[in-house]
Amino acid sequence: MTAPQETVRRLGYEDFAGCLALAQDRGWPAEYRAWDLLFAFGEVYGIDDPGGGLAAVIALARYGDRLxxxxxxxxxxxxxxxxxGALLMRYATERAGTASVWLTATEYGQQMYEGLGFRATGTCTRYAGYLRPDDQPGRWSREAEPSDLPEIVALDAEVFGARRTGVFAYLFAAAEQIRLVGGPAGVRGVAGVWRGVDGPVVGPVIAEDSDTAAALLSGLAPAIEGPVRIDLYGHRPKLRAWLEEHGLREAGGTTVMVYGDDPPGDRARLFAPVTRAIG
Ligand SMILES: CC(C)(COP(=O)(O)OP(=O)(O)OC[C@H]1O[C@@H](n2cnc3c(N)ncnc32)[C@H](O)[C@@H]1OP(=O)(O)O)[C@@H](O)C(=O)NCCC(=O)NCCS
Known part of the structure; x- marks a missing residue:
C-alpha cells in the first residue's frame, strides 16, 4: 500500500461518493443530506489515496469572520x-481564520483536538426512539411557510451568531417538516425534521426555553414516521425528562469543543444543530 501524499485539495461534488465511501469505511452511515449541506454551504477538503478514492476528508463551514x-x-x-487527521485539522483551522472555530468531537477525535488547542465547552447528547406527542400537539406551534424565512433566519442569526439564509432556504426545500412558535414579538422558536439514511432526524431546534422546544417537538411528532434521532446541546434536564417521557432514550454523545473565542450568539437557545457538521 502506497502512503498518500500530504497534498490537500478542495473537493467538489464529483468527490461526493468518495466522502460517503470514507464514512462507511469508518462504520458511519452514508449521510448524504449532511454531506450535501457541507458541499453546498461549506468547503470540503481532502487527501487522495494513491490506490484510488480518498484517504481523508474534512469539512469547513465558515460564517463570516467570527465563526x-x-x-x-x-x-x-x-x-x-x-x-x-491532525494535518487536515490544522489545515482547516488555519483556513477558517475566524475568531472562533467550533466542532463536536467523537471520543476518537477529542484527544487530537485537545492537542491542537481546542477546549471542551459542553456536551452534545444523542436521543433516539419513537417520539410521542403531547395531548394537543399542534396547539402551540404551526407549520412554517416560505414567507416566514426572513424571521427564522433572523432568530437563527441571534442564536447561532451568523446569518444562514442559504442553509434555511435549503431546509425549506429539503426538510420533511418545519414548525415554528410565534408571538406578537415574532418567531420564538423553530424546529425541523429531515430524512437521514437511517430514518428521520430532528434539527435544528432553536427555542427560547425548554417548554417552547418541547412544544415544537410535540408539534412535529404526529407526522414523524419511525424512530427519530436528535442531538441535544447542553445539559437540558427539563427537555431530557420530557424526551424520556415521550419515548426517546439516550444513545451516545459527543463533546462540543472550541478553538479561539467563545462562539458568538446565544447558544443557550440552540437546543439542536441542523447537523452536527454544519452547526
Ligand atoms: C479520529 C481520526 C480522524 C484520527 O485520524 P488519524 O489520521 O488516524 O489521526 P492522526 O494520525 O493524525 O493522530 C493524531 C493524534 O490523535 C490521537 N488519536 C488518533 N487516533 C486515535 C485513536 N484511535 N485512539 C486514541 N488517540 C488517537 C493521537 O493523539 C494521535 O497522535 P499520535 O499518533 O502521535 O499518538 C480517525 O481515527 C477517524 O477517521 N475516526 C473515525 C471518524 C471520527 O471519529 N472522526 C472524528 C470526528 S470528531
Whole structure:
C-alpha cells in the first residue's frame, strides 16, 4: 500500500461518493443530506489515496469572520495513525481564520483536538426512539411557510451568531417538516425534521426555553414516521425528562469543543444543530 501524499485539495461534488465511501469505511452511515449541506454551504477538503478514492476528508463551514464550524473529519482505516487527521485539522483551522472555530468531537477525535488547542465547552447528547406527542400537539406551534424565512433566519442569526439564509432556504426545500412558535414579538422558536439514511432526524431546534422546544417537538411528532434521532446541546434536564417521557432514550454523545473565542450568539437557545457538521 502506497502512503498518500500530504497534498490537500478542495473537493467538489464529483468527490461526493468518495466522502460517503470514507464514512462507511469508518462504520458511519452514508449521510448524504449532511454531506450535501457541507458541499453546498461549506468547503470540503481532502487527501487522495494513491490506490484510488480518498484517504481523508474534512469539512469547513465558515460564517463570516467570527465563526466557523468543522465537521466530517474522516481518515480511511487503512491510513489511520499516520498524521492525516491532525494535518487536515490544522489545515482547516488555519483556513477558517475566524475568531472562533467550533466542532463536536467523537471520543476518537477529542484527544487530537485537545492537542491542537481546542477546549471542551459542553456536551452534545444523542436521543433516539419513537417520539410521542403531547395531548394537543399542534396547539402551540404551526407549520412554517416560505414567507416566514426572513424571521427564522433572523432568530437563527441571534442564536447561532451568523446569518444562514442559504442553509434555511435549503431546509425549506429539503426538510420533511418545519414548525415554528410565534408571538406578537415574532418567531420564538423553530424546529425541523429531515430524512437521514437511517430514518428521520430532528434539527435544528432553536427555542427560547425548554417548554417552547418541547412544544415544537410535540408539534412535529404526529407526522414523524419511525424512530427519530436528535442531538441535544447542553445539559437540558427539563427537555431530557420530557424526551424520556415521550419515548426517546439516550444513545451516545459527543463533546462540543472550541478553538479561539467563545462562539458568538446565544447558544443557550440552540437546543439542536441542523447537523452536527454544519452547526
Ligand atoms: C479520529 C481520526 C480522524 C484520527 O485520524 P488519524 O489520521 O488516524 O489521526 P492522526 O494520525 O493524525 O493522530 C493524531 C493524534 O490523535 C490521537 N488519536 C488518533 N487516533 C486515535 C485513536 N484511535 N485512539 C486514541 N488517540 C488517537 C493521537 O493523539 C494521535 O497522535 P499520535 O499518533 O502521535 O499518538 C480517525 O481515527 C477517524 O477517521 N475516526 C473515525 C471518524 C471520527 O471519529 N472522526 C472524528 C470526528 S470528531
Amino acid at each position: 466557523a464550524n468543522l465537521g466530517g473529519l474522516l481518515v480511511a482505516h487503512r491510513h489511520g495513525r499516520r498524521g492525516l
